[in-house]
Structure formats: C-alpha cells, structure tokens
Amino acid sequence: MTPRPLADLLPAVAHVLGVPGLADRGRWLADSFADGPPRHVIVVLVDGLGAVQLAQPVHAGLAPLLAGLPDLGPLAAPFPSSTCVSLTSFGTGLPPGMHGIVGTSFRLDDGSVLSPLSWGAEPNPIATQPEPTLLERAAAAGVLVVSAAPAQHRTSGLTRAALRGGEYPGADTMGDRVVVAAEAIARARSHDQPALVYVYWPELDKAAHVHGVDSDRYREQLVVVDELVTALAELTGPQTALLVTADHGMVEVPDDRRFDLESRPVLRRGVQTILGEPRARHVYAEPGRAEEVRRNWARELGERADVRSRDEISALVGPVDEWYLDRIGDVVAIAADRWGLVSDRIDRLVSGLRSQHGGLTDAEVLVPLRLAVGG
Numbered sequence: 001m002t003p004r005p006l007a008d009l010l011p012a013v014a015h016v017l018g019v020p021g022l023a024d025r026g027r028w029l030a031d032s033f034a035d036g037p038p039r040h041v042i043v044v045l046v047d048g049l050g051a052v053q054l055a056q057p058v059h060a061g062l063a064p065l066l067a068g069l070p071d072l073g074p075l076a077a078p079f080p081s082s083t084c085v086s087l088t089s090f091g092t093g094l095p096p097g098m099h100g101i102v103g104t105s106f107r108l109d110d111g112s113v114l115s116p117l118s119w120g121a122e123p124n125p126i127a128t129q130p131e132p133t134l135l136e137r138a139a140a141a142g143v144l145v146v147s148a149a150p151a152q153h154r155t156s157g158l159t160r161a162a163l164r165g166g167e168y169p170g171a172d173t174m175g176d177r178v179v180v181a182a183e184a185i186a187r188a189r190s191h192d193q194p195a196l197v198y199v200y201w202p203e204l205d206k207a208a209h210v211h212g213v214d215s216d217r218y219r220e221q222l223v224v225v226d227e228l229v230t231a232l233a234e235l236t237g238p239q240t241a242l243l244v245t246a247d248h249g250m251v252e253v254p255d256d257r258r259f260d261l262e263s264r265p266v267l268r269r270g271v272q273t274i275l276g277e278p279r280a281r282h283v284y285a286e287p288g289r290a291e292e293v294r295r296n297w298a299r300e301l302g303e304r305a306d307v308r309s310r311d312e313i314s315a316l317v318g319p320v321d322e323w324y325l326d327r328i329g330d331v332v333a334i335a336a337d338r339w340g341l342v343s344d345r346i347d348r349l350v351s352g353l354r355s356q357h358g359g360l361t362d363a364e365v366l367v368p369l370r371l372a373v374g375g
Helices: 006-016 023-030 051-055 057-062 064-068 083-092 134-140 157-162 174-190 203-211 216-233 290-304 310-317 344-351
Strands: 040-046 144-148 195-201 240-246 258-260 271-277 280-285 305-309 331-335 340-342 370-373
Touching (some): 006 240, 040 216, 051 057, 083 134, 280 290
Parallel strands (some): 144 195
Antiparallel strands (some): 305 331
16 A cells, blocks of 8 residues: 655644544544544654654664554655755645655756755745645644744744644753643643644754764664653543654665766766755756756665756656746655665765655655554
C-alpha cells in the first residue's frame, strides 16, 4: 500500500480538533481513535527519525516506548526528502510544487539563491511562501496552538514560512519543551478549549549527519528521543493524544560513493549554477542548453544518479504552481543507493557530512507515525 504523505498529517489533526474544511483529509486519522476524537493533540516531529532506522532491532531496543506505540504509518516525506521541504509540506499540508520550498538550496525568480535552513528576514518569508499554515488555520478556528521548539528558530525565515501561527514561547531543552507542552494542555483543559501543541526535536538529525546512523552518538540520541516521548506521553489522557513523526530518514554515504562533481569539467558545461544537496542536486542551465546539460549529467553520472529534466521531476514534487516552476532546476540529479554528489565548491560542509538525505530510498523517505492515547 502506498504510504500516506507527511503533508496529510496536520490537516488531519486540525480536522480532529474541529477546524472546518478538512474532513476529506482528516477521516483517516479520526478513525484511529476508538473512543472518539481527542480535544488536545501533541505532535512531536523528530528530525531525522526514519521509519527504516526505527524498525532496526537495535534501535527499537533503545527506544522501547516509542517503538512499542501503535503504528499508524509509515508516512512518506516529500521530494526532496529534506528538512526544509518536509517541514513546509508538514506545516502547510501542501506538496513542494504548491508551496515553493523545493530544496535545501534553490534559485528564486530574481536569480538569487535561497538556503532555507539559514533563512533570516530576507527574502520576505510570507511573500516567498504565502499559503496559510495549518497552525494559522487552527488558531483562527479557536484552537490553542503552541509551538515548543528552540527560541532561535522563532524568527527564522523557515519558521515564518512553514510553521507560523499560534504561540511560540521558545523552549531550548527537553525539559523546557515538556513544560511548554504541559502548560498548554493544562490551559486548554481549564478553558475547555481544543489544543494543538507542536514539539520539534533536532538533535537526532545532527548526530546522524556528523557521526552516521549506525554510530554510538546516534544511538545515544535515540535514547534521548525515547525519554522525550515518554515524558510527553505522561501528559496524555482520555481527551489528549500524542503523535510522533519525523521529516525524513537517512542513508550513510561511504567514502567510496562520494562522487566529486568537480572531477568532471563537462558537468559545468552549459551550467549557470548547481544547488540542492548531495542526494538531490538542482542544476540550472544557461538559456537553451537544458537538454545538453541533462545529457552530459546522465552520461557522466551513469548508474550513480537518476537524472531528470524539470518536466520529468514535476511528477515527484506534486502539481507545480506556475509561479514556482523556475525554482526547480532545469535538470535534477537524484543520487542512487548510497551515493552522494559532493562538491567543496558548492557546499563543502554539507558535502562532508557522513549521513545524508534528500533522495528517494525508503531509508530517506519513510517516516514513522506513532500514537499514544492516555486512559
């Protein structure tokens, strides 16, 4: 069975909490609550927690509570399977082609480059991604909406584009996040108000990138994730549910599968700029040379990557708003298996990371969806 897209989750949660206009996207989740829909939902998004990784016995053993929760997934991250793309699809309920955040770095209409993970005030986040978020829609419908995430993310361009709406008090530690969630649920209960609490945890992703998904550091962080989920599960009750999901999984890229894009000068022929990330490269061609670039990249990369034209890639990013079409590379190279299309010239730090994501493998795309409901 084809996994449901990650973009369907918050619309379904909002429907469960009574936000109008989302019934067609919410029935699947509402049917998961045997005792009727909850009034309060905590949604935890663990950056980098792939369903494939969680299913490995050694990892399941390190996160026994999380691994043992009822499984409603997996869900499928959008393409590219990257944090900024997934968070925007998660927050808006839309595929990348309709919200316009199409990669870890990509070109805007004026030719400037946007790297959403380091996005500040410019370009204006709301003008760049104007679609309403599910947090905004829920707050407008009378739901108490609270985000428990690092304070430094509050004013970032990515947060304002993808997850604006409701309250954002700032919560830097695990304890802070649990306190913010607990206070929100308590306030909603006292006012007989529905509540949606969003909790973001980035540390697992960082450990995987630097040390690998089979490393001791990754496994230590997985234990921490289980501690967070355990603490939040204690807040559940007859009317309060906890959902745990992620934005993407990971693959390790070994040294012998790091293809250096600078080693083949022909890959620069007819090319204006190369963006994206090692598992999904956006290639912007000089006018009239897109097909030449596609042929060069397909020939040079061979079985290391699936090289597609912009028209061919639209099937992966969903229907594309015409205003966002030029944000997608004229050519897109999707790394195969455990390959990385690396370049010190393009993004030295990112290219050097041990584990990567952005591609189309199950290890990158499939994310868990686990449910806890208190008695």
